[in-house]
Amino acid sequence: MAQDTAPPRAEEHEPEVAVDTARGGLTGLSRLEIIGGLYLLVGVALAWLGVGLPADAIALQFGVGEIAPSLDLNPAVSVPVLAGLIAASGLVGILDRRLPRLAVPALVAGTVLVVPLVLIATLSQSGVPQTNVITLLGESLRLATPIALGALAGLFCERAGIINIGIEGMMLAGAGIGFVFYGLVGQAAGGWPLYAAVVVAVATGAMMAALHALMTITFRVDQIVSGVAINLLAIGITSFLRRQVIIPEGLGGGVTLPTIDLPGLSSLPVLGQLFTGRPIFLSMFVIFVLVQVTLFRSAWGLRVRSVGENAHASETLGIDVVKTRYQAVIIGGMLAGLGGAWFSLETVGTFDDVMTNGKGFIALAALIFGKWRPWPAFGGAVLFGFSEAFGARLQLLGAEVAGYPIPAQFLQSLPFVVTIIVLAGAIGRAVPPANVGKPYERSR
Amino acid sequence: MVEAAPAARRPVVLEARGITKRFPGVVANDGIDFALREGEIHCLLGENGAGKSTLVNVVFGLYEADEGELLVRGEPARFRSSADAIAAGIGMVHQPFQLIPVLTVWENVVLGAELTRGPLLDRAAARERVAELSERYGLAVDPDARTGDLSVGAQQRVELLKALYREADILILDEPTAVLTPQEVDGFFEVVRSLLDRGISIVFITHKLREVLAVADEITVLRGGRVAGAADPATATQASLAGLMVGREVVFGVDKSPASPGEVVLATEGLTVTDERGVAMVRGLDLEVRAGEILGIAGVEGNGQRELVEALTGIRQPLSGRITISGRDMTRATPRRIADAGVGHVPEDRGKDGLVASYPLDDNLVLNGYHRQPFSRRFVMRRGPIREHAERLIADYDVRTPSAAVPAGTLSGGNQQKLVIARELSRDLDLLVVAQPTRGLDVGSIEFIHRQLVAKRDAGVAVLLVSAELDEILNLADRIGVLYRGRFADVVDRTEATRESLGLLMAGARTTEEVA
Amino acid sequence: MSQAPRQGEQPPEGRGPADERRGAAALLETYHRLAPVTVPLYALLLALLVGAGVMLIAGANPFEAYGALFAGAFGNPERLVRTLVRSTPYVVAGIAVALAYRAGLFNIGVEGQLLIGGLTGVWVGTMSALAGTPAVLYVPLVLLAGALGGALWAGIPGVLKARTGAHEVIVTIMLNAIALRMVDWVVTSREPKILLDPDASTPRTPDIVPAGQLPDLVPGTAIPVGLLLAVAIAAGAWYLVSRSTLGFQIRTVGTNPSAARYAGMSVPRIIIVSMLISGAVAGIGGIIAVNAGDSAHLTPGLLRNVGFDGIAIALIARGNPLAVIPAALLWGSLLSGAPLMQVQADLSIDLVRVVQASVILFVAGDMIVRTLFRIRPERGAGGSPTPAATGWGAQT
Numbered sequence A: 001m002a003q004d005t006a007p008p009r010a011e012e013h014e015p016e017v018a019v020d021t022a023r024g025g026l027t028g029l030s031r032l033e034i035i036g037g038l039y040l041l042v043g044v045a046l047a048w049l050g051v052g053l054p055a056d057a058i059a060l061q062f063g064v065g066e067i068a069p070s071l072d073l074n075p076a077v078s079v080p081v082l083a084g085l086i087a088a089s090g091l092v093g094i095l096d097r098r099l100p101r102l103a104v105p106a107l108v109a110g111t112v113l114v115v116p117l118v119l120i121a122t123l124s125q126s127g128v129p130q131t132n133v134i135t136l137l138g139e140s141l142r143l144a145t146p147i148a149l150g151a152l153a154g155l156f157c158e159r160a161g162i163i164n165i166g167i168e169g170m171m172l173a174g175a176g177i178g179f180v181f182y183g184l185v186g187q188a189a190g191g192w193p194l195y196a197a198v199v200v201a202v203a204t205g206a207m208m209a210a211l212h213a214l215m216t217i218t219f220r221v222d223q224i225v226s227g228v229a230i231n232l233l234a235i236g237i238t239s240f241l242r243r244q245v246i247i248p249e250g251l252g253g254g255v256t257l258p259t260i261d262l263p264g265l266s267s268l269p270v271l272g273q274l275f276t277g278r279p280i281f282l283s284m285f286v287i288f289v290l291v292q293v294t295l296f297r298s299a300w301g302l303r304v305r306s307v308g309e310n311a312h313a314s315e316t317l318g319i320d321v322v323k324t325r326y327q328a329v330i331i332g333g334m335l336a337g338l339g340g341a342w343f344s345l346e347t348v349g350t351f352d353d354v355m356t357n358g359k360g361f362i363a364l365a366a367l368i369f370g371k372w373r374p375w376p377a378f379g380g381a382v383l384f385g386f387s388e389a390f391g392a393r394l395q396l397l398g399a400e401v402a403g404y405p406i407p408a409q410f411l412q413s414l415p416f417v418v419t420i421i422v423l424a425g426a427i428g429r430a431v432p433p434a435n436v437g438k439p440y441e442r443s444r
Numbered sequence B: 001m002v003e004a005a006p007a008a009r010r011p012v013v014l015e016a017r018g019i020t021k022r023f024p025g026v027v028a029n030d031g032i033d034f035a036l037r038e039g040e041i042h043c044l045l046g047e048n049g050a051g052k053s054t055l056v057n058v059v060f061g062l063y064e065a066d067e068g069e070l071l072v073r074g075e076p077a078r079f080r081s082s083a084d085a086i087a088a089g090i091g092m093v094h095q096p097f098q099l100i101p102v103l104t105v106w107e108n109v110v111l112g113a114e115l116t117r118g119p120l121l122d123r124a125a126a127r128e129r130v131a132e133l134s135e136r137y138g139l140a141v142d143p144d145a146r147t148g149d150l151s152v153g154a155q156q157r158v159e160l161l162k163a164l165y166r167e168a169d170i171l172i173l174d175e176p177t178a179v180l181t182p183q184e185v186d187g188f189f190e191v192v193r194s195l196l197d198r199g200i201s202i203v204f205i206t207h208k209l210r211e212v213l214a215v216a217d218e219i220t221v222l223r224g225g226r227v228a229g230a231a232d233p234a235t236a237t238q239a240s241l242a243g244l245m246v247g248r249e250v251v252f253g254v255d256k257s258p259a260s261p262g263e264v265v266l267a268t269e270g271l272t273v274t275d276e277r278g279v280a281m282v283r284g285l286d287l288e289v290r291a292g293e294i295l296g297i298a299g300v301e302g303n304g305q306r307e308l309v310e311a312l313t314g315i316r317q318p319l320s321g322r323i324t325i326s327g328r329d330m331t332r333a334t335p336r337r338i339a340d341a342g343v344g345h346v347p348e349d350r351g352k353d354g355l356v357a358s359y360p361l362d363d364n365l366v367l368n369g370y371h372r373q374p375f376s377r378r379f380v381m382r383r384g385p386i387r388e389h390a391e392r393l394i395a396d397y398d399v400r401t402p403s404a405a406v407p408a409g410t411l412s413g414g415n416q417q418k419l420v421i422a423r424e425l426s427r428d429l430d431l432l433v434v435a436q437p438t439r440g441l442d443v444g445s446i447e448f449i450h451r452q453l454v455a456k457r458d459a460g461v462a463v464l465l466v467s468a469e470l471d472e473i474l475n476l477a478d479r480i481g482v483l484y485r486g487r488f489a490d491v492v493d494r495t496e497a498t499r500e501s502l503g504l505l506m507a508g509a510r511t512t513e514e515v516a
Numbered sequence C: 001m002s003q004a005p006r007q008g009e010q011p012p013e014g015r016g017p018a019d020e021r022r023g024a025a026a027l028l029e030t031y032h033r034l035a036p037v038t039v040p041l042y043a044l045l046l047a048l049l050v051g052a053g054v055m056l057i058a059g060a061n062p063f064e065a066y067g068a069l070f071a072g073a074f075g076n077p078e079r080l081v082r083t084l085v086r087s088t089p090y091v092v093a094g095i096a097v098a099l100a101y102r103a104g105l106f107n108i109g110v111e112g113q114l115l116i117g118g119l120t121g122v123w124v125g126t127m128s129a130l131a132g133t134p135a136v137l138y139v140p141l142v143l144l145a146g147a148l149g150g151a152l153w154a155g156i157p158g159v160l161k162a163r164t165g166a167h168e169v170i171v172t173i174m175l176n177a178i179a180l181r182m183v184d185w186v187v188t189s190r191e192p193k194i195l196l197d198p199d200a201s202t203p204r205t206p207d208i209v210p211a212g213q214l215p216d217l218v219p220g221t222a223i224p225v226g227l228l229l230a231v232a233i234a235a236g237a238w239y240l241v242s243r244s245t246l247g248f249q250i251r252t253v254g255t256n257p258s259a260a261r262y263a264g265m266s267v268p269r270i271i272i273v274s275m276l277i278s279g280a281v282a283g284i285g286g287i288i289a290v291n292a293g294d295s296a297h298l299t300p301g302l303l304r305n306v307g308f309d310g311i312a313i314a315l316i317a318r319g320n321p322l323a324v325i326p327a328a329l330l331w332g333s334l335l336s337g338a339p340l341m342q343v344q345a346d347l348s349i350d351l352v353r354v355v356q357a358s359v360i361l362f363v364a365g366d367m368i369v370r371t372l373f374r375i376r377p378e379r380g381a382g383g384s385p386t387p388a389a390t391g392w393g394a395q396t
């Protein structure tokens, strides 16, 4: 059969128009037009507010020491300029019918610009109008570690078709049980038990994930319900262990994983700081590359994705859907367990109740923010890390608005608001793997 | 039944003996014997639900037979999954296609049998291999295209490539022609014949008699999960095959008197409708349906039929144009308003859109009328009238069910459709929009539903019938509009239409200007 | 029809032993039919066994521990009352989850809606402009404020789901986090002071004025009227879901939104309305929780996990508002009995969390229970009745 006898399917001949540009709903406006209008308004409002900022220069330093470059900015100028750019991106969004290829990148850029804008505006209100951007970036990356690892955990599961809202629980269990092992075997005093404890945390994550897999794949329990149960179970087990074992044994305040300098890289002039860190933090970058390659370049990754998109089609090709899903979910759990170890073994050296503090849920948000792709999800994780790092920095800087300190709670809430906006489809559309959430029953 | 085929012929490559497969409540295959000979086409014929797909799924290792055995080239075979069947040289094109839309063509083809370099995919080799196969078998397709963007015909070529890539020498084709135009079917048969020449043996499944007689070397007819008989293509006729298939004399066609069209009930002007991706699927369509006539909409699926029906019934907002029903503008009306204006809608996908499977029949029968008297008063539902209503309709429309309280999902496909038909046709209607009303149904239900539609027409209702089955259109319609890429290729009177002329129109040949 | 032979006819049976068999079959049929009741009970049993396993590992005697747990919950009238009071917010939270659940929505946000409802209620209840309002007016006003606050917080994910397809699970998780921080700020901030009670030793709001507090059911018994309110909400929710036309629409949208749309129901409207009702109920739950015992103030941690437990309770009740009551009682009694267990059996109270998680796992995984106890799977639609996991991510 030659190509020219192909059936007349309209879509084969029509240029594909994105949903975002389709007029619809009550307003008759497209999604991008609405968002663009919003950005335009917000941008103009911010520019107007920005003009009123004090004109005293603030300093953005890049690194420490003599050679570190420093950028002195006048907030009363730079904030309106940034706000103007945001407004401009909104304008491009509004004109998406004329500039179809530019609208989405422009809006993404507009969103990213919010970060320096907030930074400069806040500094201008602060008693100490200078900050080290590289340190802030390094801190953001460090705080992004569990979020990023959690997002990768979710990525594996969801690419294979299993929703995982139990990442939080898997991390928490990893943190708790890893630390219990460390405490009991090594008295939380460093040495090999510390590294073995990381392995235990990873294994714990794997076991929680195996439970999730058992429930959702074998027993076809609703995947969200199973995730809820995993979270509750992790809270129960870890706080039980804490009161039953950790507190009575007086474990805690122990040695954490040491800081490592990456030879060569860590002595780079400005960026050197970024290559100094603790092992789980540093391994995160390697893991990202590995995940990207595994999922998108390897045969097994192709199978994982196919199973998440269309389990039955995969089955007809002789792929063992159940096995593939188990593998993906368990690998995801291992990453979540590692993310858990970051809390108890790398950062604090003890275990507190619910110490993951919702990071597993934020990881999920980062995953969706990144539309189920590794690098954009990483970007989402860094954004969340930044808002946390910046919130902490804010306390130090003592920035004030209207005579009151800016509440840290507001800054901490910002990423959640951003996630909701992203989720509402503000910028492009998040299309999850087609079979995610659907229980699979082998035909037999 | 007399075994009509000559005795000693080519060797049997695939044999099924006494295959029995039970599903909860259904014996889908009941002791089926079947043999495929090398280099031949063996047609499996049977009406919907006869058990054809079940049988080949057993052969392909997807289902495990409860009884019976398989022999491949004389050797007993036990397939624990399709991986085993593939390893035994069996390939299958499924109904519906089993492709992963977001992956490229080459990814779909190699999936499960990937070419690798170390742990990584060897993309270059895969692309090359796919290009080479498509060249060799004349199955033109771009290896790097996203499979979901391809036309149905191209997707079918990908399915064939998947089997050929795995070097299948036994190929099972499950209703491959159901998605093609008559002209495409001819092209497809050429491909099939060229495969035979390369020594591939083929099981060809269909419920279309014409096709069987055109290609088969051997014919096995299934009915109700059993082998109803075998037939010799040289001597069989459509009538004899139909008799075997259905188990009784079949009347081709529906008795109906000529239409006496009245007022225009439904009219559209320049109607343009987009699908969920924003692609215009109906493009500036003008149509008219009058009281007392059936306008049949023919066309290859995906040429705007679904979007047209959804726009007419208020499910989808049209991009532009006008819809008028009984003189009132209904362009952006809600489904509720359109239904209340006397429009009945039998949706294409009854399981998903027409019914709530877990609801009892009586609730399903008031699914769109629950808010009216006497089914509810103020804000409270009234069980009594709902139950009485259900019992009346179940009797009138011959819905076979133990009671009105069983979940609709437990009924057979035919009875589910009768339930939807009962709900929609029992209302006071001016216009009836029906999409694929008999898809997947048995002949008894098809005949019943056809009679009901004609009766509505005779009662003065305007009927818009969308169907992918040309025979259904030819049997029922008074006028026929052929949709091609969202426009009418032509609108013809039934008396002037032939299968061939419609087939050409479906492929895009335009005969006269649009007059609807 | 031509399919007649496949309809699985009953083979003709003889007399005598067949009757007996029929009797046994009837019994078996009853056994299967009781599944909605027996499956959760078996699930509870299995969960208690898991708990016992943990107790054994921890070196405690399960009988002793469970005995203490039971005594702690029901041992004397005082404890019984405490258990009832403890369970009341769970009843309301469970109903809030259940209502949304029937509309096919997984309202994880009850946690945040309780908080916001509690906050708006306390705000109105401590407003100086309203001082002097008589109790007959003031109590309903506080409840209304709570309901509005909860409804607002639930309306956001409702509208976003209906209009943009954003999955309510993620949106409500985000809103929970925001609610927690907002309440934390409002309740603890000294500069500016918003709702902080400056005289209290720990950060908390002032008490709602006496006229705005929920009165005792029977004066002097310390059983608040909230209990009655919770039962009334359960009954109302049941009537709404199973008898009203709105309930019919909610259930239809929850089981098959596509068919609902084709039948002329407005799916977005039903989604929004269901979330609003669910959030209003949660908001009232927040007020009930605030009115605990003699005090009536909000602390940042007061409602911690009540919403999440509501999810578990709604799951155990399988979305049936009336079944929420016993499920919530189970929850409340586990929690109120735990301290005695801790004292007597030297087991951390967190053990009951393990039991609770196991209850959900076994209830949700009813295939496990059904396999173990040989109850046949549900007929009809098949699979899990939860539509939660559908429509993950953004879609329309």
Ligand SMILES: Nc1ncnc2c1ncn2[C@@H]1O[C@H](COP(=O)(O)OP(=O)(O)O)[C@@H](O)[C@H]1O
Binding pocket: B023, B024, B026, B027, B028, B046, B047, B048, B049, B050, B051, B052, B053, B054, B055
């Ligand atoms: N997976 C399944 N579960 C339950 N019943 C099935 C399943 N597959 C097919 N059936 C039933 O088996 C019968 C035969 O179906 P099928 O083999 O698909 O028929 P055909 O392909 O001839 O149209 C039908 O009654 C159908 O409803």
Ligand SMILES: [Mg+2]
Binding pocket: B052, B053, B054, B095, B174, B175
């Ligand atoms: Mg079939």
